[in-house]
Amino acid sequence: MEILVCVKRVPDTAENEIELNAEGNDIERDDLVYSVNEWDNYAVEEAIQMVDKHGGSVTVVTVGDEESEEVLRREMAMGAEKGILLSDDAFEGSDGKGVAAILKAAVEKGSYDLIMTGAQADEGYAQVGGMLAAMLDYPYASLVNSIEVGDGKLKVGREVEGGNIEMNEIELPCVLSIQTGINEPRYVGIRGIRKVASVEIPAMGASDLGIDAGSVGEDAAKVRRIDYFVPEMGEGAEMLEGSTDEIIDKLIELLKSKGGIK
């Protein structure tokens, strides 16, 4: 099975507090630690396990700038065979459909049985997988948390409300968006990264992909982020202040009065 996994380089929220910059119109980007989108790691792990079992190979692809190459390398250290960087000034400012259109062109340059994305990324849209599938006219299932390989088709579980699993049969080729928890992504050490440090990762731009530069990027985007801001909130929580002892005393009083300590 030839599997393509779409991965995105995102600020790591476990490593950073995301804050507004001094002008209040963007997030503070200096010193941000980046990593691969959490959901995408599960997708790559799943792809590697499927290939281990059924043969084939895993390719990882990303739309981004040169720095995005590092996430491709990281996923290759996990076991993906090939990486493809889709990078062009014309891609900048693409909305979800722009990103999906670029990925579609890359899919059509290869020959894949299965395409995977993460369920969602840093911006929380949860859109690229479904858009890519519709553009390719492939069937799609989102929030997949189990995959069983059959003949020309897959049996996939989708995680729906309440932790219930919706079982589906889906024809290949198809696009799946992967939910966290489907597997336990393997650990990648410095050694693993070093092993793939010198592997060539081809970069492709609009002309390599046969994309009309005007159909993607900022000018084509119908959906645009205007700014970042901190909303005027209601009261929010009453923050307990003082020394740790004082805070604990206050907290215990509150818990007692609310029935929180039996």
Place this chain on the structure above:
Amino acid sequence: MAQIFAYILHSNGELDDSALELLAAAKKIDPDVDVTAIVTGSGIDDVCKKAAESFKTVWKIDSDALSYPNAEVVRKALLNMLPSDCFVLLPQDTFGMDLGPGLSVKMDSAFVGDVVDIEGVEGNTLKTIRQEFSGQVSTHVHCDVSAGAVINVRPGVFQPAEGQAGEVVDKSGEIGDVSAKRKFIEIQEAEVGEVDITKSEVLVSVGRGIEDEENLEMVFELAEAMGADVSCSRPIVDAKWLEKSRQVGTSGMTVKPKVYMALGISGSFQHMGGVKGNPFIVAINKNPKAPIFQVADVGVEADILEFVPELTEKIKEL
């Protein structure tokens, strides 16, 4: 102004909570609009009647092929009858996430996912508010709706609107070809675990801030001292540190405790979506800007790894 449609989820003959929230969202797009509710399924007369208590027009799309809402089948049916350039509103839940992005591609309209507020339409621009980085920052997002839009609305953020009664229109004859490459097989119910957190009065809930599996012990000690049960956020279950039946949230359990104590949980909407019944919420988090502090009653800015053992000691001394 373009027509606005709201897709109505329903189960056991009842409308989903999202129905009237979508109506509220539609009114923020256009206060004067008559929203059309779309109800799909098989044997849905009663649900359609209920929808017609709040929506001016209800499209009944009744077919065996739609007895389960398979997004691919629903999409095909909708494409056979929706006018071009319209608005379609969906909830950002597991169905809306499955349907919305692909539907917008096929309708050649814009898509905005997980909208938390709508400021209105100016010319061809729809002004929405979203959040990024699991709620750590908000953003104004503008969308060109000249060719219509599919808008996925976050559940629970719009106050359910009061509707006006209307009538049911049977569109079942227009379904057309809905053959699909994805087939629904069955629903497998979540397994029941050792504790039933849906019945707990006091929950000590732990999130990714606990950092290591070994550290969970301090959480259980605190819970024991308080007479509480331990629940958790999704990453703890993903890491297989606790069983799925302890997960609070939209893809986990819905809990209704009196007191909910969140330790190292950021407060994503999928997590808080499982906390119902307006409990007294205590949040302990080392990041003072964590979104959980917006919904908690009381907050403590602290490192749980240090704070929790001290709190447990003091409670034990009581």
